[in-house]
Every structure is written in structure tokens, then in C-alpha cells.
Amino acid sequence: MIIDNNKIILLQDKLDEAAMLYYEQKDGKLKYLDCLEAITKAFLNEEDLDNEEIVHILSELDQIDFNSEEVRQAILYLIIKGFKHQHLPLDTITPDRIGVICAHLIDALFEGKDKVYLMDLNLGTGNLVYTINNYSDLELYLMGIENNETMIKVAQIFSEMMMQDVQIYFQDALKDNFPQVDLVIADVDSDEYHSDTYESELTKLNINYFPYLLIEKHQYSGDEDTQFMFIVPNDFFSQKGSDEFKKAISENLEMVALIVLPETMFVDPSLAKSILIMQKQKQGEKRIPVSVFNLPSISDQEAFITMITEIKKELKERRFH
Structure with missing residues (x-):
């Protein structure tokens, strides 16, 4: 399996950027992991967040093919961020x-x-x-x-x-x-x-x-x-x-x-x-x-x-x- 580190960084950066925008949209009332869940559903077209800026950010990933391991590593980075936000043990x-x-x-x-x-x-x-x-x-x-x-x-x-x-x-x-x-x-x-x-x-x-x-x-x-x-x-x-x-x-x-x-x-x-x-x-x-x-x-x-x-x-x- 060939793993492209640039793809991993791109995916985690864009998902994180979108999750933080959604976090701000909700005035910090949601936990980071909840925001990440909403963003991943939006990315997979399972949920409409009614935010054009988030839609634009996620659209930058549309034409890129990520393999399963690139996705896992990118998501893991964001999960760790979410764990730190909730003070969960790593x-x-x-x-x-x-x-x-x-x-x-x-x-x-x-x-x-x-x-x-x-x-x-x-x-x-x-x-x-x-x-x-x-x-x-x-x-x-x-x-x-x-x-x-x-x-x-x-x-x-x-x-x-x-x-x-x-x-x-x-x-x-x-x-x-x-x-x-x-x-x-x-x-x-x-x-x-x-x-x-x-x-x-x-x-x-x-x-x-x-x-x-x-x-x-x-x-x-x-x-x-x-x-x-x-x-x-x-x-x-x-x-x-x-x-x-x-x-x-x-x-x-x-x-x-x-x-x-x-x-x-x-x-x-x-x-x-x-x-x-x-x-x-x-x-x-x-x-x-x-x-x-x-x-x-x-x-x-x-x-x-x-x-x-x-x-x-x-x-x-x-x-x-």
C-alpha cells in the first residue's frame, strides 16, 4: 500500500478547518468530536450543515482519491485533538x-x-x-x-x-x-x-x-x-x-x-x-x-x-x- 503523506496532511487540515468553523458557528457549545462527526457526515453527503464556507472547504477534497490508510491516519490525528479537548486519556x-x-x-x-x-x-x-x-x-x-x-x-x-x-x-x-x-x-x-x-x-x-x-x-x-x-x-x-x-x-x-x-x-x-x-x-x-x-x-x-x-x-x- 502506497501512502502519500501530503494527502494525509491535506485531508486532516481541511476537515479540521471545517470542524473549527462549525465549532464557532455553534458558539463553542459542541465538543470538537461532535463537530468532527458533523463534518464527516457533510463530507459524505449525509448531512447538510447550511454553511457555504464549510461546503467550499470540503469541496476542495472532492477530486482527490484517498486510500483507507491515508484516511485512517488523518482521522486519527483529529481524534487525538478531540481527546485532548475533552481531556480523555490518549x-x-x-x-x-x-x-x-x-x-x-x-x-x-x-x-x-x-x-x-x-x-x-x-x-x-x-x-x-x-x-x-x-x-x-x-x-x-x-x-x-x-x-x-x-x-x-x-x-x-x-x-x-x-x-x-x-x-x-x-x-x-x-x-x-x-x-x-x-x-x-x-x-x-x-x-x-x-x-x-x-x-x-x-x-x-x-x-x-x-x-x-x-x-x-x-x-x-x-x-x-x-x-x-x-x-x-x-x-x-x-x-x-x-x-x-x-x-x-x-x-x-x-x-x-x-x-x-x-x-x-x-x-x-x-x-x-x-x-x-x-x-x-x-x-x-x-x-x-x-x-x-x-x-x-x-x-x-x-x-x-x-x-x-x-x-x-x-x-x-x-x-x-
Whole structure:
């Protein structure tokens, strides 16, 4: 995919200019993200804002073809601006580089498959799945769960501008299991989950670490060939209830690989994460030890590419052993 940075800058500048005009037209009573949503709908001819100046600005983009990745990067820049305007945490947006790495890993896991049904249990802005979709060689059917209306609005801005279909479930991630899914994925944080109505084997033991509960719940999603990919904090296995968590999933899931991402990939090293890959445990098959990889800094491109190639080879061998 050829990416034209000049097109990205042009698109983000024109959409931002139009959004700021609309913000002023509304006397600052709307949030920037609301204005951006209105502008994208106007750009797609879904809404008439009755503002000739905005129409003129958007018309300057009419004769330009943008590919999906150029649109995603331009919109991401504006989403970040909107997050800053509302003082929303930026670490809820999965970094692009993680999405690109996941795309390579997914291609290895599902090589030769015609279509992959992907479910993101923690959709957020959607940046993770949209990045994966743009960099994967596979045909992906995107689904996601999200219970925050602002995040859903952002995910829809992305999808509409990219003309990328995504099926969004507005609900709690611990509500349902999903049988028709090939890949379960999620970028999860170290949150505690408390609910008067949700109960599981772990919560009965007073273990409320959300990543544990999420995996415990969705070990029953998909079928025997379903793969799981979780982006987890580096202290994932040192949380209270780690042993109980491993026991709770031991009959259904086996850990395949743990890929430790370089700290240089994160603004704050204390927020560094790893990619945990799991698969359904097949009856009668012997468990293979978990493969652990430490990715080098992306600045050392040769070492980085060599390691990614090694991981992809390992995943292919593990899946078809």
C-alpha cells in the first residue's frame, strides 16, 4: 500500500478547518468530536450543515482519491485533538505500530483462510482493528464490543470515512459469548471490574482483575479453531489471582506465545505491554511450552524484522503441529 503523506496532511487540515468553523458557528457549545462527526457526515453527503464556507472547504477534497490508510491516519490525528479537548486519556488509543505487528501475526495464524471473523472485545476508538485491517493480507469481517458512547461515536467516524464496515455491539464485554468468530482480540488495561450482577468462578474468589475476567468469560467464544490475541500489561501474570486465573482457563485454552513489546514503543515505559496469543485446547493433544519473544526496538530494523519473521514461522508451526 502506497501512502502519500501530503494527502494525509491535506485531508486532516481541511476537515479540521471545517470542524473549527462549525465549532464557532455553534458558539463553542459542541465538543470538537461532535463537530468532527458533523463534518464527516457533510463530507459524505449525509448531512447538510447550511454553511457555504464549510461546503467550499470540503469541496476542495472532492477530486482527490484517498486510500483507507491515508484516511485512517488523518482521522486519527483529529481524534487525538478531540481527546485532548475533552481531556480523555490518549492511552486508550492502541498505537499504530501494535496494530501493524498484530496484522503480521494474524496473517501467519490464518494463512490460507478465505475470510476471518474478528471480534474486538474492547473496541474503543477502533484504531486497533482498522489498522489491522489495512495492513493484513486477509479478508477480515470486523466486529467489536464497546459500552462507551463517545468511543462508539469515534469508531463510527473512522468506519464511515474509511468506508469500512464494522458490526458494533453496544454492551458490556462480559455479557455474551460469540460462537461465530475466528479471532478474539482485545487491548486491555489493568482495571478492576465490580458488578452486583456479574458472577464467575474468579469473582467468587474475590478476583476482579478485568483482563482475567474477560479471558475467563470468552474462553467459551468461538469454536475449537478459534485463536485469541490479547494486548496485556507487562505485569499481567503478577496480579492477584494469577494462579486461579490459569486454573480457570486450563481446560479450554492454552497459551501459545508471549511477545514482549519494546518499551520504546510507548510514551511511558511503565505502560508497556505484551501480546499474549492463545488457542483452544484440543482434547488428547499434548501441550507445548509457551514461546516467549522479546521484540527489539523498531529503530534496529534488521533485528526487528528478523524477530517478526521468526515469530510468524513459529506461529505457523504451532498452529499446524
